[in-house]
Amino acid sequence: MVTMSDVARLAGVSTMTVSNVVNNRPGVSGPVRTRVQEAIRQSGYRVNTSARTLRSGRTGVIGLAVPEIGRSYFGLLAAHVIEQAGRLGFHVAVEQTGAAADGELDAIAHSHTLHFDGLILSAVGLDSRDRRLAEADYPIVMLGEQDYGGRLDHVAMPNEEGTRAATAHLIERGCRRVAVVTGGALEGVNVVTRRYQGYLAAHADRGLTPDPALRFAVTAMSPEGGRDAAHRLADSGLAIDGVVCVTDTVAQGVLRGLADRGLRVPDDIRLVGYDDIPEAAMMVPSLSTVAPDHRWMAATAVELVVGRIHDGGRPASEHVAPFELMARESTR
């Protein structure tokens, strides 16, 4: 391995000068800088991150903890986070939490162990008011989860507003009996609750009260969970002409489950999701959905961690992503 001393010897300077050149610091004359750069090129020198980290306490790596990287939504999010972090000179290590509070706490502990400079936590099981979260002594940004504590930086989705708009969209399209497929086991989770409230709010806005029987809880926030819910929905015999889904991933399964029962979308039932995953536009029928600005969210989250890495004392802030309602075939 070629070290700074090697480069220094080659360029006829001290290691310190090499260090200054490598880190683009001022205080090195033009000729010397060029000579050092040439020596670096020739020798194929690469900074040793570990040594730098040991010395400076920075790793240049941001942790990203998501429930499951295999789910489109989180894959998409990760893609944006990795891209944005790269722009700011950081690398990203991905953790999978398995959508459980335990996994999320593990991610925090791991981050500590691995000396990530900061952590972006897409939490579903962990409440940001969790004591153990606040105990972490380094930058954490919560992503995609509604927060109340205000102790941590937060990039939230327009959960209530988005679902409200989605539900309103169905009603405006003429739906009179709108069902909602929402979280089951994850009942306590804010994102689920807030979206459900959006569904209620859209009804309330029009002086309506939805039939409680039209609320279907998934057993899992997955296509399989959605499919199962759709079966129950279809088999219930209830008159239903619209469905609001808690996520696109669930909506995928709902669409499939309705097809299983011979129900056509949008002819028999209209359907709307949340997230605008890449598949949404490609589904048959294409899925109407709430599209929060994912790139904005990723960029904001990265900026927040990086900002906090450089200035840990800054007060926590909360940001809500803008969104757009994508009206596609499933509600035509």
Place this chain on the structure above:
Amino acid sequence: MVTMSDVARLAGVSTMTVSNVVNNRPGVSGPVRTRVQEAIRQSGYRVNTSARTLRSGRTGVIGLAVPEIGRSYFGLLAAHVIEQAGRLGFHVAVEQTGAAADGELDAIAHSHTLHFDGLILSAVGLDSRDRRLAEADYPIVMLGEQDYGGRLDHVAMPNEEGTRAATAHLIERGCRRVAVVTGGALEGVNVVTRRYQGYLAAHADRGLTPDPALRFAVTAMSPEGGRDAAHRLADSGLAIDGVVCVTDTVAQGVLRGLADRGLRVPDDIRLVGYDDIPEAAMMVPSLSTVAPDHRWMAATAVELVVGRIHDGGRPASEHVAPFELMARESTR
């Protein structure tokens, strides 16, 4: 930050003894070991990875370079790799290469810089015979790409065999004019070429020669690329009763594109993909596809890197994943 010396002081031993306990080394008496463990627990000590790395040259992190983590297939793969690596005590850092040789070379360079212990490279733009790949002086495993060089460990997909089986499946279902939607810009890429050859082979097996006009090249290996190809396919006016797609991701777009033109699957045209991404079973109609064992691939790749980390001299080996043909609604 609490260091080994802190623990050592607390336990009344030397740092070396603490190190031995932390690393589960022999040569520490029972009582002392217990005392040290207790001190670790009390103090909340965590090893400093950077220091350990600096000293030992190992980071405990494996790099995973994929074209786009946002695509289902790679997200799924990453999920499995992360899981398997965790099982063996390694963390995973994900790089995005953007499906370009440049990005892939960057990943190699980055790995070097960050001192990953090894790299799993899901290459599409880079040929494993590339000189620069072989120059890398640390463990690299190629994933999902057919190799000929034999210089690197390789976990390949059953590209030709899989597509051959998929094509045969269509023919057995009664299709007489089977089109293929294959790679365009990525023409030189092995995975695409091999799959196309599987399409040809299935025909040759039956003494058939497919009409060259039935070959449609996508402009991008994405749903959008597939959709566009489907439009051209439908607008060609050619009699086509089956389509073999190079990937499920492309097939998603093809299905969508056929729907755009009022063509129904499987009634008008049968469709088969490759990969068995999670969405395949949830699509309407559900997508028949070639299902390589992703978990097996991830596990094998991780074992290979880890094995090579411990024994760099071992000769390179090549492994081909088993697969299964999933017959679903799109070919019914």
Place this chain on the structure above:
DNA sequence: TTGTATGCGTTATCAC
């Protein structure tokens, strides 16, 4: 503008 000394936390080596 450039160089020297020192220490970050850990582990390999060797002495006890």
Place this chain on the structure above:
DNA sequence: GTGATAACGCATACAA
């Protein structure tokens, strides 16, 4: 079975 010491490669503080 345990401990003292040096060294990994880099960057901070300060001297020149």
